[in-house]
Amino acid sequence: MSKKLVMLSIIAFVLFGCTNNDPTYEDAQNADFELLKIKSDVPVDQQPANQAKEFLSHYEEVKQVRAVNTEDDLVIAVDINHHDRFQLDHLQKELTKDVKKNFSGMTITFSTDRKILIELKRLEEDLQKQNMNVDEINERLEKIKKLSKEDT
Amino acid sequence: MSEERKLPPEAKQYQKLHAKREIKRPVVKNCIKAFLVGGTICTLGQAITTFYIYFFDFTEKTAGNPTVATLIIITMFLTGFGLYDPLGQFAGAGTAIPVTGFANAVISSAIEHRTEGFIQGVGSNMLKLAGPVIVYGVFTAFLIAIVKTVVTNILGL
Amino acid sequence: MLAGKNSWVFPNRPVIIATGIVGGPFEARGKLASYFDKLNDDIWLEENSFEKAQRKLFEQACEITLNKSGINKEQVNYFIAGDLINQITPTTFTARTLEIPYFGLFSACATSMEGLALAAYFVNSGGAEYVLTGTASHNAATERQFRYPTEYGGQKPPTAQWTVTGAGCALVAKQGKGPVITRATIGKVVDLGLSDPFNMGGAMAPAAVDTIIRHFTDFNLSPNEYDLIITGDLGKIGLAATYDLLREKGFQIGEEQIVDCGLSIYGDDQKVQAGASGTASSAVATYGYFLEKLKSGELNSLLVVATGSLHSPLSVQQNETIPCIAHAVAIERSSIT
Numbered sequence: 001m002s003k004k005l006v007m008l009s010i011i012a013f014v015l016f017g018c019t020n021n022d023p024t025y026e027d028a029q030n031a032d033f034e035l036l037k038i039k040s041d042v043p044v045d046q047q048p049a050n051q052a053k054e055f056l057s058h059y060e061e062v063k064q065v066r067a068v069n070t071e072d073d074l075v076i077a078v079d080i081n082h083h084d085r086f087q088l089d090h091l092q093k094e095l096t097k098d099v100k101k102n103f104s105g106m107t108i109t110f111s112t113d114r115k116i117l118i119e120l121k122r123l124e125e126d127l128q129k130q131n132m133n134v135d136e137i138n139e140r141l142e143k144i145k146k147l148s149k150e151d152t
Numbered sequence: 153m154s155e156e157r158k159l160p161p162e163a164k165q166y167q168k169l170h171a172k173r174e175i176k177r178p179v180v181k182n183c184i185k186a187f188l189v190g191g192t193i194c195t196l197g198q199a200i201t202t203f204y205i206y207f208f209d210f211t212e213k214t215a216g217n218p219t220v221a222t223l224i225i226i227t228m229f230l231t232g233f234g235l236y237d238p239l240g241q242f243a244g245a246g247t248a249i250p251v252t253g254f255a256n257a258v259i260s261s262a263i264e265h266r267t268e269g270f271i272q273g274v275g276s277n278m279l280k281l282a283g284p285v286i287v288y289g290v291f292t293a294f295l296i297a298i299v300k301t302v303v304t305n306i307l308g309l
Numbered sequence: 310m311l312a313g314k315n316s317w318v319f320p321n322r323p324v325i326i327a328t329g330i331v332g333g334p335f336e337a338r339g340k341l342a343s344y345f346d347k348l349n350d351d352i353w354l355e356e357n358s359f360e361k362a363q364r365k366l367f368e369q370a371c372e373i374t375l376n377k378s379g380i381n382k383e384q385v386n387y388f389i390a391g392d393l394i395n396q397i398t399p400t401t402f403t404a405r406t407l408e409i410p411y412f413g414l415f416s417a418c419a420t421s422m423e424g425l426a427l428a429a430y431f432v433n434s435g436g437a438e439y440v441l442t443g444t445a446s447h448n449a450a451t452e453r454q455f456r457y458p459t460e461y462g463g464q465k466p467p468t469a470q471w472t473v474t475g476a477g478c479a480l481v482a483k484q485g486k487g488p489v490i491t492r493a494t495i496g497k498v499v500d501l502g503l504s505d506p507f508n509m510g511g512a513m514a515p516a517a518v519d520t521i522i523r524h525f526t527d528f529n530l531s532p533n534e535y536d537l538i539i540t541g542d543l544g545k546i547g548l549a550a551t552y553d554l555l556r557e558k559g560f561q562i563g564e565e566q567i568v569d570c571g572l573s574i575y576g577d578d579q580k581v582q583a584g585a586s587g588t589a590s591s592a593v594a595t596y597g598y599f600l601e602k603l604k605s606g607e608l609n610s611l612l613v614v615a616t617g618s619l620h621s622p623l624s625v626q627q628n629e630t631i632p633c634i635a636h637a638v639a640i641e642r643s644s645i646t
Contacts, residue, residue, distance in 0.1 A: 115211035150214050163501040166554065170503070170511045173549040175467040175583065182464070231460045240462020241580070247462050256462045264458035267358035281461065 023094050024060045042127050043134045044070055048103060052076050055102055061091055066120035068127070070138050074106040075145060077117040088112060111148045119144045182244050189239070189246035197223055197250070220251050227255040232263065257281040310433070313527025316494040323432040324643065326380075326485035329373030330597035331366050333474030335448070339575040344597035345475075346373045352449065352474065360399055363392065363447035363476075367403040370443055370476035378480045385409050385480070386437035389427050391420040392588050394450050409441060417617030418542050419496065420444045421477065421592035422636040425613075426493035428481040429638070443478030443596075446587035455506065455622055468508035470544050471581035473574060477592025488603045491610075492639040494524035498619065504630045506620060510547025510571070510583055513616040516633035517543060518554045520614055524637045525560070532562045535639065536608045539599055541591030541615035542571035544584030570594035591615040595640075603642045610641045 037050045049067035056065045056078055064079035076099060080091060096110040111117075123140050126132060132140075159167075200222050204215040230236040236256050240247045247253055261280045265273035279286065312318040330345050337348040347369055354362040367390075375382055388407055390400045391414030404411035416423045424442035431437040449459045451472040457463050481490065499519050503512040517540050525532065543551055548569040555562055570591045571584035595613050602608045616635040625631075 113212045115205045115209075115215075118206065147209060147211055150211055159502045166501045166515055166550075167503065169553055169557070170514070170546075170550050173546050173553065174508065174511060175546060177466050231462075234460060236462045237460050241464055244464035248464075253462065256460070260458040260460035260462070263460055264453055267360075281457065 023091055023098075025058050025098075026060055042137075043132065044137055046127070048074050048106060049076075052099060052103060055099070056095070059095070062095075064117070066117055066124060068120055068123050068137070068141060069106065070134075070141055072106050073109070073141060073145070074103055075109040075111075075116070075120060075141055075148075077111045077113065077120050079114075079117055080112055109145050109148055113148060116144060116148050119147065185242060186244045186246035186249075189243035190249060191246075193223075193247070193250045193252060223251055224255040227252040228259050231256050231259045236260075254282055254285060257285075312492070313523075313529075315497075315523060316492060316527035317426065317430055317433075318492050318528070319429050319433040319490055321433045321483070322489040322491065322643075323429045323481050323483065324485045324489050325479045325487045325596075325600065325640070326482045327374050327378035327480045327487070328596040328600060329370040329375075329377065329443075329476075329478045330593050331370045331373065331445075331476045332593065333366075333448070335471075335579070336473065336475055336574065336593070339579060341574050341594065341598050344601060345593075346370075346377075346597075359447050359450035359453065360394055363394065363445050363450050364399040364402045366447065366474070366476040367392075367399060367443070367445035367478075368406055370445065370478040371403065371407055371441060374441065374443070374478040374480050378482075378485075380439055380480065380482075382407060382409060385439045385441050387412060387428075387431060387440045389414060389424045389431075389440060389442045390444055390478075391415050391424065392445050393417060394447075394454055399445060399447075399450075403445075407441075415619075416615075416634055416636065417619050418446075418586060418588050418590060419615040419617030419634050419636045420588045421541070421595065422493075422613055422615035422638045423495075425479060425481070425490065425638050426495065426636055428479075429490040429493060432481050432483055438483055440481045441478060442481060443476060444588040444592050445476030446472055446474070446589040448472045448474045448587070451587055465582055466507050467582050468505070468511065468544075468546055469582040470509060470542065470571065470584050470586035471575070471579075472587035473585050473589040473593060475587075475589040475593045477589055477596040479596050487643060488600055488640050489643045490638060491641050492524070492528060494520055494527060494637040496520040496635040496637070498632045498634050500630050500632045502630050504625070504628065506618075506625045506631065508546065508583075509586060509618040509631065509633075510542070510544035511550055512547075512631040513543055513618050513633040513635065514547045514550035514554060516635040517547070517551050517614050517616045518558065520635040520637050521555065521612070522558060522560060524612065524639075532560055532566075535566075535610045535612045537599070537611050538562070538567045539591075539595060539611055539613045540567065540569045540571075541613075541617070541635070542584065542586040543569045543616055544571045544582075544586065546583055547616070548572065573598060588617075600640070603640065606642065608642070610639065612637055612639050 046069060049069040052067045053065045056062050061081050061084040062078050063081050067076040080088060092112050099110055100108050197219055200219045201215045204210045204218050258278055262274050262278045265277035310318050331347045332345045333352055334350050354365045356362045356365055388404055388409040389412045391397045392400045397413050397415055400413060414420050414423050421444045428440035428442040431440050452459050496516060499516040501515045552564060552567060571586055573594050574585045575581045599611055614635050614637045618631045618633045620631045
């Protein structure tokens with residue numbers, strides 16, 4: 001009897017972990033949120049990327065955002081809070097939807113992958129430090145987009 | 153249960169006497185050891201994954217394959233040098249459940265049957281222990297896929 | 310000569326004139342290391358398979374026995390031996406090398422005493438002048454046949470036993486110096502429904518008890534007739550169960566009067582779970598250690614009860630229980646020294 005109870009509670013726990021909570025948008029930005037806005041003196045205006053960061057920083061589940069854009073491409077990577085990662089698939093779907101609604105004019109690539117996050121961070125830093133021309137930025141971003149689409 | 157009833161009384165009596173003398177597997181101790189060793193192996197796997205993500209062009213999705221390959225190669229050396237079986241005796245399920253246990257089952261069989269040649273020995277016996285895992289793994293995946301198709305497409309849940 | 314129902318008495322007192330004991334590297338670290346005639350430091354014995362290594366072990370043991378006795382192999386009438394591996398081929402190949410007429414035996418780990426009993430019977434009845442008997446086992450060859458590949462990292466339960474890598478041989482003669490064989494009791498197959506191949510000691514204990522009790526009834530002996538009763542490879546669980554069962558059946562024997570070969574071979578620091586097993590377990594410990602004690606006068610008489618579990622890998626997979634057997638041979642110190 002007690003075995004059954006234990007089994008039931010385990011199942012309940014697992015199922016509870018699977019419930020789909022929608023991401024919560026708060027008015028205030030998350031506390032201690034690392035938000036790097038890219039200066040405007042880069043060859044491609046990073047206004048959309050900065051806006052996307054600002055927008056995503058309001059989500060409770062989001063820990064970190066990196067984003068870079070070209071003329072019509074916007075690549076975003078987010079880091080999700082550890083305990084929210086149980087709903088990673090669902091969050092990714094919902095957040096992508098929200099972002100696409102707000103930036104309807106651009107092609108959005110949205111990712112929660114750590115690799116994309118790292119690469120975008122590197123690109124952001126390079127944008128700040130060096131004088132990159134438009135072609136270089138396009139090339140780097142193209143590579144990141146390709147990576148994000150890779151499947152096993 | 154029905155098997156037990158068929159036993160003659162003498163056998164039943166002896167089995168009772170024997171049960172008193174039998175040394176039981178130390179289940180709790182084994183579980184703790186398995187947890188620690190298995191956890192160490194998984195941490196090592198995570199470290200390898202992170203390494204591939206940071207230093208090579210692998211994403212979280214694609215880094216799995218090279219990680220598994222690396223763990224298998226490590227297991228291959230451990231098995232070949234005779235270090236994996238004492239580890240397995242200590243850790244039990246901790247070394248059997250991760251991919252390293254599967255690799256060890258294949259590699260140890262391959263080494264063992266080398267004496268019968270490459271075709272009759274290695275070739276036909278390599279999957280002697282791992283074969284059931286593949287057969288029933290594929291079969292279970294097939295069943296689950298059917299259930300999922302029925303639930304999502306037909307019942308529309 | 311028949312005595313009682315299933316026993317033989319040997320009035321002509323056949324003599325074990327020489328023995329040869331060979332071991333592997335793991336045995337060299339054990340308690341009985343100093344009693345071995347030869348210890349190999351390579352588990353492969355420089356052969357390319359474990360089965361060939363086992364054959365080589367056996368050949369070494371036979372050669373040592375013959376050398377020690379000073380008897381030519383042409384003088385030996387019969388070779389009575391067996392082992393555990395694939396239709397006892399390692400023994401057969403040894404017989405091919407020896408070129409002595411050969412009886413192949415299979416009684417699993419009870420083979421050593423079955424061979425010794427038959428050898429004594431042949432010699433006692435005048436059927437032979439010299440009979441060579443013995444057995445060999447190899448840890449890796451046995452593991453691979455009955456359990457998993459050697460390098461497989463499966464966890465063995467504390468009831469599991471470790472197969473001895475080694476071989477023990479004895480040369481039985483009509484006369485000469487050495488311990489004499491006085492009695493023997495042949496066991497019957499006993500199966501009390503245990504089916505775990507990782508707990509053979511527990512399965513074999515009832516067979517040992519059955520043979521011991523029949524031996525004492527056949528000869529109408531008191532439990533204190535022998536200095537020691539030595540079991541083959543019962544291990545910790547089997548020995549304890551045997552003792553319990555003997556007491557339960559009203560056989561008054563002290564705990565110190567019964568010892569197990571499987572618990573004598575390896576040191577406490579060697580991880581062999583419940584003890585040693587394998588055909589060589591009883592052969593190595595009896596022919597090496599315990600006969601030496603007889604010769605030195607520390608002991609006067611022994612009853613060696615070698616136990617064997619007669620399952621095959623197939624029978625275990627088909628969920629059959631383990632049939633077990635035990636053969637007993639009594640060995641005494643000879644007055645001629």
